[in-house]
Amino acid sequence: MVTLHTKNSQTFVSTPSWLTNIATSFPPAEVEVLRTACELAEPIYQGHVEVTGTPLMQHALGTASILIGMNMDYETVSAAILYAVPDHLDDSAEKIDQACGANVKMLVEGMSRMGRISLLGEVGTQDKNAAAQQIESLRKMLLAMVDDIRVVLIKLAERTQTLRNLSGASAEQQKLIAQQTRSLFAPLANRLGVWQLKWELEDLSVRYLEPELYxxxxxxxxxxxxxxxxxxxxxxxxxxxxxxxxxxxxxxxxxxxxxxxxxxxxxxxxxxxxxxxxxxxxxxxxxxxxxxxxxxxxxxxxxxxxxxxxxxxxxxxxxxxxxxxxxxxxxxxxxxxxxxx
Known part of the structure; x- marks a missing residue:
């Protein structure tokens, strides 16, 4: 039985229940890697929330669930669980390598690099042509800077999870995140052919950018x-x-x-x-x-x-x-x- 906790109209699932739910999607050895990722992340994330106010562990599990729905492998899902660990742990690379392996460590490091470059997605110019060129350059940079395309897929899933709970963010953050999503991440999903995420990112971004029309x-x-x-x-x-x-x-x-x-x-x-x-x-x-x-x-x-x-x-x-x-x-x-x- 899944243990649910509700806060701010969001439904939360406990980590043990989440692991039970996904056990049929992976072989036992891979489930153990996912369990190890959760055991590493959960105490580190304790007391931290994502920009929407969602507890960080819940946000990570939500991102991981999206990737499971896309039939992604256990390393990708493990990296999604651990994506924010480098923000809260100094020797994160060593700990992740020891716990989940070099491939997962590489994916998490790629997420950190992608997070830094995506901060540039807020375009300051008022010229539409210049803004479009700047955004296109950022998209190309994001794709070029990652060694493994799975990093981009994790980021798209993580952004989708943020958009799903964006009502919990401030009005200013809602607009900023929605604009960045529409101009940067939805086109990335389109370019990679990840249609389901593309459609959801577009719909959720316009919900905050043009709420009355939506x-x-x-x-x-x-x-x-x-x-x-x-x-x-x-x-x-x-x-x-x-x-x-x-x-x-x-x-x-x-x-x-x-x-x-x-x-x-x-x-x-x-x-x-x-x-x-x-x-x-x-x-x-x-x-x-x-x-x-x-x-x-x-x-x-x-x-x-x-x-x-x-x-x-x-x-x-x-x-x-x-x-x-x-x-x-x-x-x-x-x-x-x-x-x-």
Whole structure:
């Protein structure tokens, strides 16, 4: 049974309970390394809190849990638990090496270096072009300075954990952290293809940077959620049947539209929420390029395509090598939907 403690509307889990919960995710020998990391970190973190007011050990365990959800290895998870030890222990490198091994020590040291450089992420210039260039330079510097890409993934998970509890920080810290996240860390997640963290970082950052607009869009999404989900269920079922009949092996799912991307599109295209095509969205995952275009033909034969809403990211991949087809169609009830293949 998990032991929970609640404070400031946050739910905390005890370290023994956390270790019990994650035991099935790793072999026994690796669980013991994780246990050793917890035993080293917990007394050092005692009495210390993260910027959100979250006890430091809870913050570290939350970060570690995100990485486990990403199927990261035990060394990465151990380093996430120990990431702040160098801030509170002089001979941390030696202690971490002895307790968890040289690889974990290297990852923790990489986190410390990355933490120092990411402090530069607060751009002071008012010139948008100069600011963009400065941020891009910082992103490149962050990627170049780490010997192991796992360091960046730990940092992205740690920042996500901070954003999840950011309501506990001061208003000034909320704005600063959210701005740095939107300009530096979310694009890093995008560049590495860590989509789930990218989406969460973007949504949580805009929640603090544009709170009124965020609340408005969230309310509109919530009000229409039941009808939208029912409609998407029907679309998914019809697509699965048609693709199966055509001999196309495919995974078809409804796709939640993220608030950040909704706000971005409304601003970029000067549209009202009601004019967006992709609030209702479906994703089709197939095995090869030929099947992508075959699936596109099936989609456009089932529903009326909107010619102005088509992007071929297979012929013209994005900079991070994202490859897909995006189309929008008018379906039953005259409702528009986006389909990503």
């Amino acid at each position: 609340k408005k869009i969230a309310k509109l999404l919530d009000e229409r959620r039941v009808d939208r989900e029912r409609y998407i269920t029907e679309v998914v079922a019809k697509l699965k049947q048609s693709l199966h009949q055509a001999g196309i092996s495919a995974e078809v799912t409804g796709r939640a539209k993220h608030i950040y991307s909704i706000i971005n599109k409304m601003k970029r295209k000067q549209l009202d929420f009601s004019e967006l095509y992709d609030v209702r969205a479906v994703r089709i995952l197939v095995d090869d390029v030929q099947s992508c275009y075959t699936a596109l033909g099936i989609v456009q034969s089932l529903w009326t395509p909107i010619s102005s809403e088509f992007d071929d990211y297979i012929a013209h991949p994005k900079s991070n090598n994202y490859r897909s087809l995006h189309t929008a169609v008018i379906g039953s009830q005259g409702l528009a939907s986006e389909v990503q293949i």
